[in-house]
Amino acid sequence: MLNRRRLLLTTAASLFLPVQTGTAQAADWPAIEAAAKGQTVYFNAWAGSDPINAYIKWAADEMKSRYGVTVEHVKITDTAEVVKRVRDEVAAGKQDGSVDLVWINGENFRTMKSEKLLFGPFSEALPNYALVDTEGKPTTRQDFSESVDGLEAPWGMAQLTFFADGAKVAEPPRSIAALTRFAAANPGRVAYPAPPDFHGTTFIKQVLIESAISPAAFSKPADRMLFSSYQPVWEAMLDALHKSLWREGRQFPKSQAEVTQMVADGELLIGLTFNPNEPANLVAAGTMPAGTIAWQHEKGTIGNTHFVAIPVNARSKEAAQVFANFLMSPEAQARKNDIKVWGDPTVLAVSRLAADQQASFANAAAPGSVSLPGPALLEPHASWVPLLEDAWLKRYGKG
Amino acid sequence: MLSLRHIGLVLNGKPLVRPFSLDVAPGEVVTLMGASGSGKSSLLAFIAGDLPPAMTGQGDVVLNRTRLNPLPPERRGLGRLFQDDYLFPHMTVGENLLFAVADLPRAERLQRMEQALTDCGLEGFAPRPPHSLSGGQRSRVALMRALLAEPAAILLDEPFSKLDRPLRASMRSFTFEHIRNRGIPALLVSHDPEDVPPGGRVLEILEDGSLKNA
Amino acid sequence: MTATRLVAVLPLTLLFLLPLVAALVLVLPGLLDATAFASMIAHPQFAGALWLTVFTGLLGTGLAVLTSLAIVHAAGSRDLSRGSGLFLAVPHLSLAIGLAFLIMPTGVIARLLAPLLGWTSPPQWVTTQDPWGFTLIAALVLKETPFLVWAFAALLNRDDMRRALDGQVAVARSLGHGPMSIFLRVILPQLLPRMAGPLIAVLAYSLTVVDMAVVVGPGQPPTLAQLAWTDLNDGDAATAARGGAGVLILSGLVLLLIFLVGAALPLLAPLRHRLLASPPRQDAKLFRLLIILWPAWFCIYGAVMLVMALQSIAAQWPFPDLLPQHATAAAWLRLVQDSGPFLTTFVLALATAMSSVAAAVAWLEWAPRRADRIAALVAVFALCLPSLLVGLGQYRLFLALGITGTAPALFLAHVLPVAAYVFLVLAGPYRSFDPRWNAVAAGLTAQPLRFLLRIKWPMLKAPILAAAATGFAVSVAQFVPAQLAAAGRFSTLPMEAVTLSAGGNRPLIATHGLGLMLLPLVAFLLAGWFGQPRWRMR
Incomplete structure (x- = not known):
């Protein structure tokens, strides 16, 4: 029923699709840069983090001075709002949309792609795309197992990472099973944000992967049948953990930021983040103590790439492409990679850059850096998300 | 017996009504006359125990040998009538x-x-x-x-002034008759000489705040 | 005459009535989606959310009514309007944020207790997100009580009301009734019917509040408003439609509860008669304790503000420490540097308050009296509707007009609730203006406009300014409609605050909470100052 609805909607939306003007990939780059001059890019990006906001402000200033492009950071709490806004605007026939560029990945990308709400393909035609490490970082082309098809430009890398004050957590638990034992020994001091907060959703996906003997099946689209064969083990694993969670797993913090704050306060012992450098960043900002440790699970944690995309009804498509290209430039990527700035890992193949550029990516070993890394695991296909969230809500959402 | 002993009113540090004493016998209606603003209504409020905070009263109010000053209005046993009937709507x-x-x-x-x-x-x-x-x-x-x-005594604050002329006379006699039948002391405030019951005592507040037997 | 009437009704119609009707007409058909309804009702959290909404909404409203009555009673003849105005200036969001800072396991209260009890890590208190929503109820009571006190005080300050009640109270005391007895039998039964508007607004608000619930309410399950808001913002079309169904169910719930309360009132008639006809009673001494309630409110709000101020300059604040380790002005500097949202909020509040007051005055002065009832009903109705529903409708309207993300859309989104509040606040005092002044003035000057400018409006300056300040505060606190209409092109203080609250930067959250408070506070202080009679201004 859900899918049929979506299909109907997609068909309806496609009726309103404007004719593609085709300036994107065909036109040569200087022409796009020339057209971009004087345009304004409304960049819709999650703004819940100061270092990120500050970085976007820096990038906006650079765009103004280098390309004469004005970048306005539209601060949002949830990218899903943007998906909804673009869909509504397109349905209402609004050509000069309010969004020029959006920070996106995963399920939101899949929705926009399937509803044909995205402009492009454009990303692979951007000059700096040649520097992207598409082989070493396959998630730059497969977003949650959904083919990117040039509809979004890779911006940064992420991998689920845990952190704690080393003075309080001597031996970091490096699997869900170990985490469960840790929680049992420290009842009420471990928590994860409630799904559909995306850190919460990622956590229950991590549990899914660790509960299965062979996680290969998760890269394919899911349905209820397939899920039902994994569900009992997954639920048993969560049940065991929840018994000793904060509030006995009856209430959950509302966001990752809340968990982080509670860890900083000492109310919780272990925090989680999608940015491996965030713990170091928190130490640098004075939020966490210098003895902070960060780790990933022994057998790996979920990793992915985050992107920027241009809605189909964007007003400043040229400037949006110039900005997306700038965000992929070695200079912008190196600055973003700097723990003191943001600490978001680069999407570029650093080894292919010039030597001095390579040096700019070196982060001095900072307190709070990941000391026990694990391999990056592929995200389950985006179609698993609604199934997991729904099952989680049914079992744990009633308090 | 309602006894007022050296009672007076002070407004902004100036005497509004100079201290005077008065005894009202059971069944008697004493009329207090004065121009508007002379403080005659406030005097009744002071006796009843709810003088507005802007004014200060002095002297003792004694009813049947009980000093009323420390009591809240609801425990003084004083009935009151006003220009408006104040029936609860x-x-x-x-x-x-x-x-x-x-x-x-x-x-x-x-x-x-x-x-x-x-x-x-x-x-x-x-x-x-x-x-x-x-x-x-x-x-x-x-x-x-x-x-x-x-009530053990009753305070009447121009209760007839808003009535039509023909009604006023009958209401006066109706009121006074009931008060006499109950045998309680009554203090009437008015600026209309016709309100004075036949043969009743009348006190007048003069412009300087002193009282005169009329 | 006809032309005057048209001019009189046009502004309010254009600002308020027409956009409201258009918004509802546009949004309702879209929400009537059987599939979405079925999926909302099948939502695993639906039953729990429904129960929680009814529980917190009714208990919160009931307690707020009781405490406000106790406060009004204990105040006797003291004027509460100026003190309560200050509370109105505090936006719900600010209060919820500050309250959380106070009572959470790492809050100031826990820190005060820590040395006494030897705590080194925060206690495992269930003070926020308690499954019953008691913290949410406490926040609602803290915020709505002063609003009701203010509404009571505004009513009691009306000349006609005051004159009548003063006399009735004097008579009742002479009949042997103590202050509490008089309050229950004489004052309350006359106030309550006139308080229907504010009471309904409080009930509707308590049932539909989103921002407060997000900060201090439970999450598993959340309230229905929260559930709908989360769904509504989902990227998936079917989930968003489910959220729309949730909004409609919530609206229906509000109307149903108001109807049920209204229908239950006649059943209380025998009880009312027994109360009114019972013999004189003097007060129990215990009632005198109620006098501490109102000062307690000042203390709690003072503590909330103090904690927010402390939090706003706290660089690092590890748990058992009573005070932050370092102070920093970074968060305040950010607020000053990013002055755009502050200015947008200020200009919007000023524009909406002024135009609403002008429209309301025009209506009240020149529109036929029959129309008042209609306008008042529509205003109360508008305030009963969840802001989610109205916001969605306006969003549809602006999309259809192609003006999302423009200044006019932002203005219209803000002015709707502002106009409703301003009209309701002003209608009472304006209509109770003693008509005999008209007659007196007719003898002195023949020009009606001169009468308005020189006599009537100056005499009504206090209520007009109070209405303007209320409108200003309402505008400043708008979040849901503003967020939808702005389409990211504009940012206001509450939008900024909610966005920041997702980031967990407490100093910045505290700064915005306080900044949000500052604007309406100044408006209320100014209105209070200029609203007093000239001879009382020092």
Whole structure:
């Protein structure tokens, strides 16, 4: 029923699709840069983090001075709002949309792609795309197992990472099973944000992967049948953990930021983040103590790439492409990679850059850096998300 | 007996009414005359115990050998009537009267209420809302309500001034008759010489705040 | 005459009535989606959310009514309007944020207790997100009580009301009734019917509040408003439609509860008669304790503000420490540097308050009196509707007009609730203006406009300014409609605050909470100052 609805909607939306003007990939780059001059890019990006906001402000200033492009950071709490806004605007026939560029990945990308709400393909035609490490970082082309098809430009890398004050957590638990034992020994001091907060959703996906003997099946689209064969083990694993969670797993913090704050306060012992450098960043900002440790699970944690995309009804498509290209430039990527700035890992193949550029990516070993890394695991296909969230809500959402 | 001993009023540090003493005998109606703003209404408020904070009163109010000054208004046993009848608009006539009847068995209370209505010629008016009554009828209900509380004395603050001329005379005699029958002291404030009951004592507040027997 | 009437009704119609009707007409058909309804009702959290909504909404409203009555009673003849105005200036969001800072396991209260009880890590208190929503109820009571006190005070300050009640109270005391007895039998029964508007607004608000619930309410399950808001913002079309169904169910719930309360009132008539006709009673001494309630409110709000101020300059604040380790002005500097949202909020509040007051005055002065009832009903109705529903409708309207993300859309989104509040606040005092002044003035000057400018409006300056300040505060606190209409092109203080609250930067959250408070506070202080009679201004 859900899918049929979506299909109907997609068909309806496609009726309103404007004719593609085709300036994107065909036109040569200087022409796009020339057209971009004087345009304004409304960049819709999650703004819940100061270092990120500050970085976007820096990038906006650079765009103004280098390309004469004005970048306005539209601060949002949830990218899903943007998906909804673009869909509504397109349905209402609004050509000069309010969004020029959006920070996106995963399920939101899949929705926009399937509803044909995205402009492009454009990303692979951007000059700096040649520097992207598409082989070493396959998630730059497969977003949650959904083919990117040039509809979004890779911006940064992420991998689920845990952190704690080393003075309080001597031996970091490096699997869900170990985490469960840790929680049992420290009842009420471990928590994860409630799904559909995306850190919460990622956590229950991590549990899914660790509960299965062979996680290969998760890269394919899911349905209820397939899920039902994994569900009992997954639920048993969560049940065991929840018994000793904060509030006995009856209430959950509302966001990752809340968990982080509670860890900083000492109310919780272990925090989680999608940015491996965030713990170091928190130490640098004075939020966490210098003895902070960060780790990933022994057998790996979920990793992915985050992107920027241009809605189909964007007003400043040229400037949006110039900005997306700038965000992929070695200079912008190196600055973003700097723990003191943001600490978001680069999407570029650093080894292919010039030597001095390579040096700019070196982060001095900072307190709070990941000391026990694990391999990056592929995200389950985006179609698993609604199934997991729904099952989680049914079992744990009633308090 | 209502005894006022050296009572006076001070407004902003200046004497408004200079101290005077007065005894009102049971059944007697003493009239206090004065121009508007002379402080005669405030004097009644002071006696009743709810003088506005801007003014200060002095002297003792003694009722049947009890000094009233330390008591809150509701424990002074002083009935009051004003220019307006102040019937509670959200209550029926009957509820207005019951509001004043003491805590007795229910049948007894209802009987007193009915009797009061009969006494003022308004039999059967109990379930009516006050706004459906004429001005004269309302005044009578107000008087009956004051008397049902069985006050030990009554303070009348120009109660006839808003009534029509022909009504005024009959209301005056109705009021004074009921007060005499109860045998309670009454203090009337007015600026209309016609309000003075026949043969009644009259005091006048002069412009300098002193009192004169008229 | 006809032309005047048209001019009189046009502004309010254009600002308020027409956009409201258009918004509802546009949004309702879209929400009537059987599939979405079925999926909302099948939502695993639906039953729990429904129960929680009814529980917190009714208990919160009930307690706020009781405490406000106790406060009004204990104040006697003291004027509460100026003190309560200050509370109105505090936006719900600010209060919820500050309250959380106070009572959470790492809050100031826990820190005060820590040395006494030897705590080194925060206690495992269930003070926020308690499954019953008691913290949410406490926040609602803290915020709505002063609003009701203010509404009571505004009513009691009306000349006609005051004159009548003063006399009735004097009579009632002479009949042997103590202050509590008089309050219950004489004052309350006359106030309550006139308080229907504010009471309904409080009930509707308590049932539909989103921002407060997000900060201090439970999450598993959340309230229905929260559930709908989360769904509504989902990228998936079917989930968003489910959220729309949730909004409609919530609206229906509000109307149903108001109807049920209204229908239950006549059943209380025998009780009312027994109360009114009971014999004189003097007060129990215990009632005198109620006098501490109102000062307690000042203390709690003072503590909340103090904690927010402390939090706003706290660089690092590890748990058992009573005070932050370092102070920093970074968060305040950010607020000053990013002055755009502050200015947008200020200009919007000023524009909406002024135009709403002008429209309301025009209506009240020249529109036929029959129309008042209609306008008042529509205003109360508009305030009963969840802001979610109205916001969605406006969003549809602006999309259809192609003006999302423009200044006019932002203005219209803000002015709707502002106009409703301003009209309701002003209608009472304006209509109770003693008509005999008209007659007196007719003898002195023949020109009606001169009468308005020189006599009537100056005499009504206090209520007009109070209405303007209320409108200003309402505008400043708008979040849901503003967020939808702005389409990211504009940012206001509450939008900024909510966005920041997702980031967990407490100093910045505290700064915005306080900044949000500052604007309406100044408006209320100014209105209070200029609203007093000339001879009382020092």
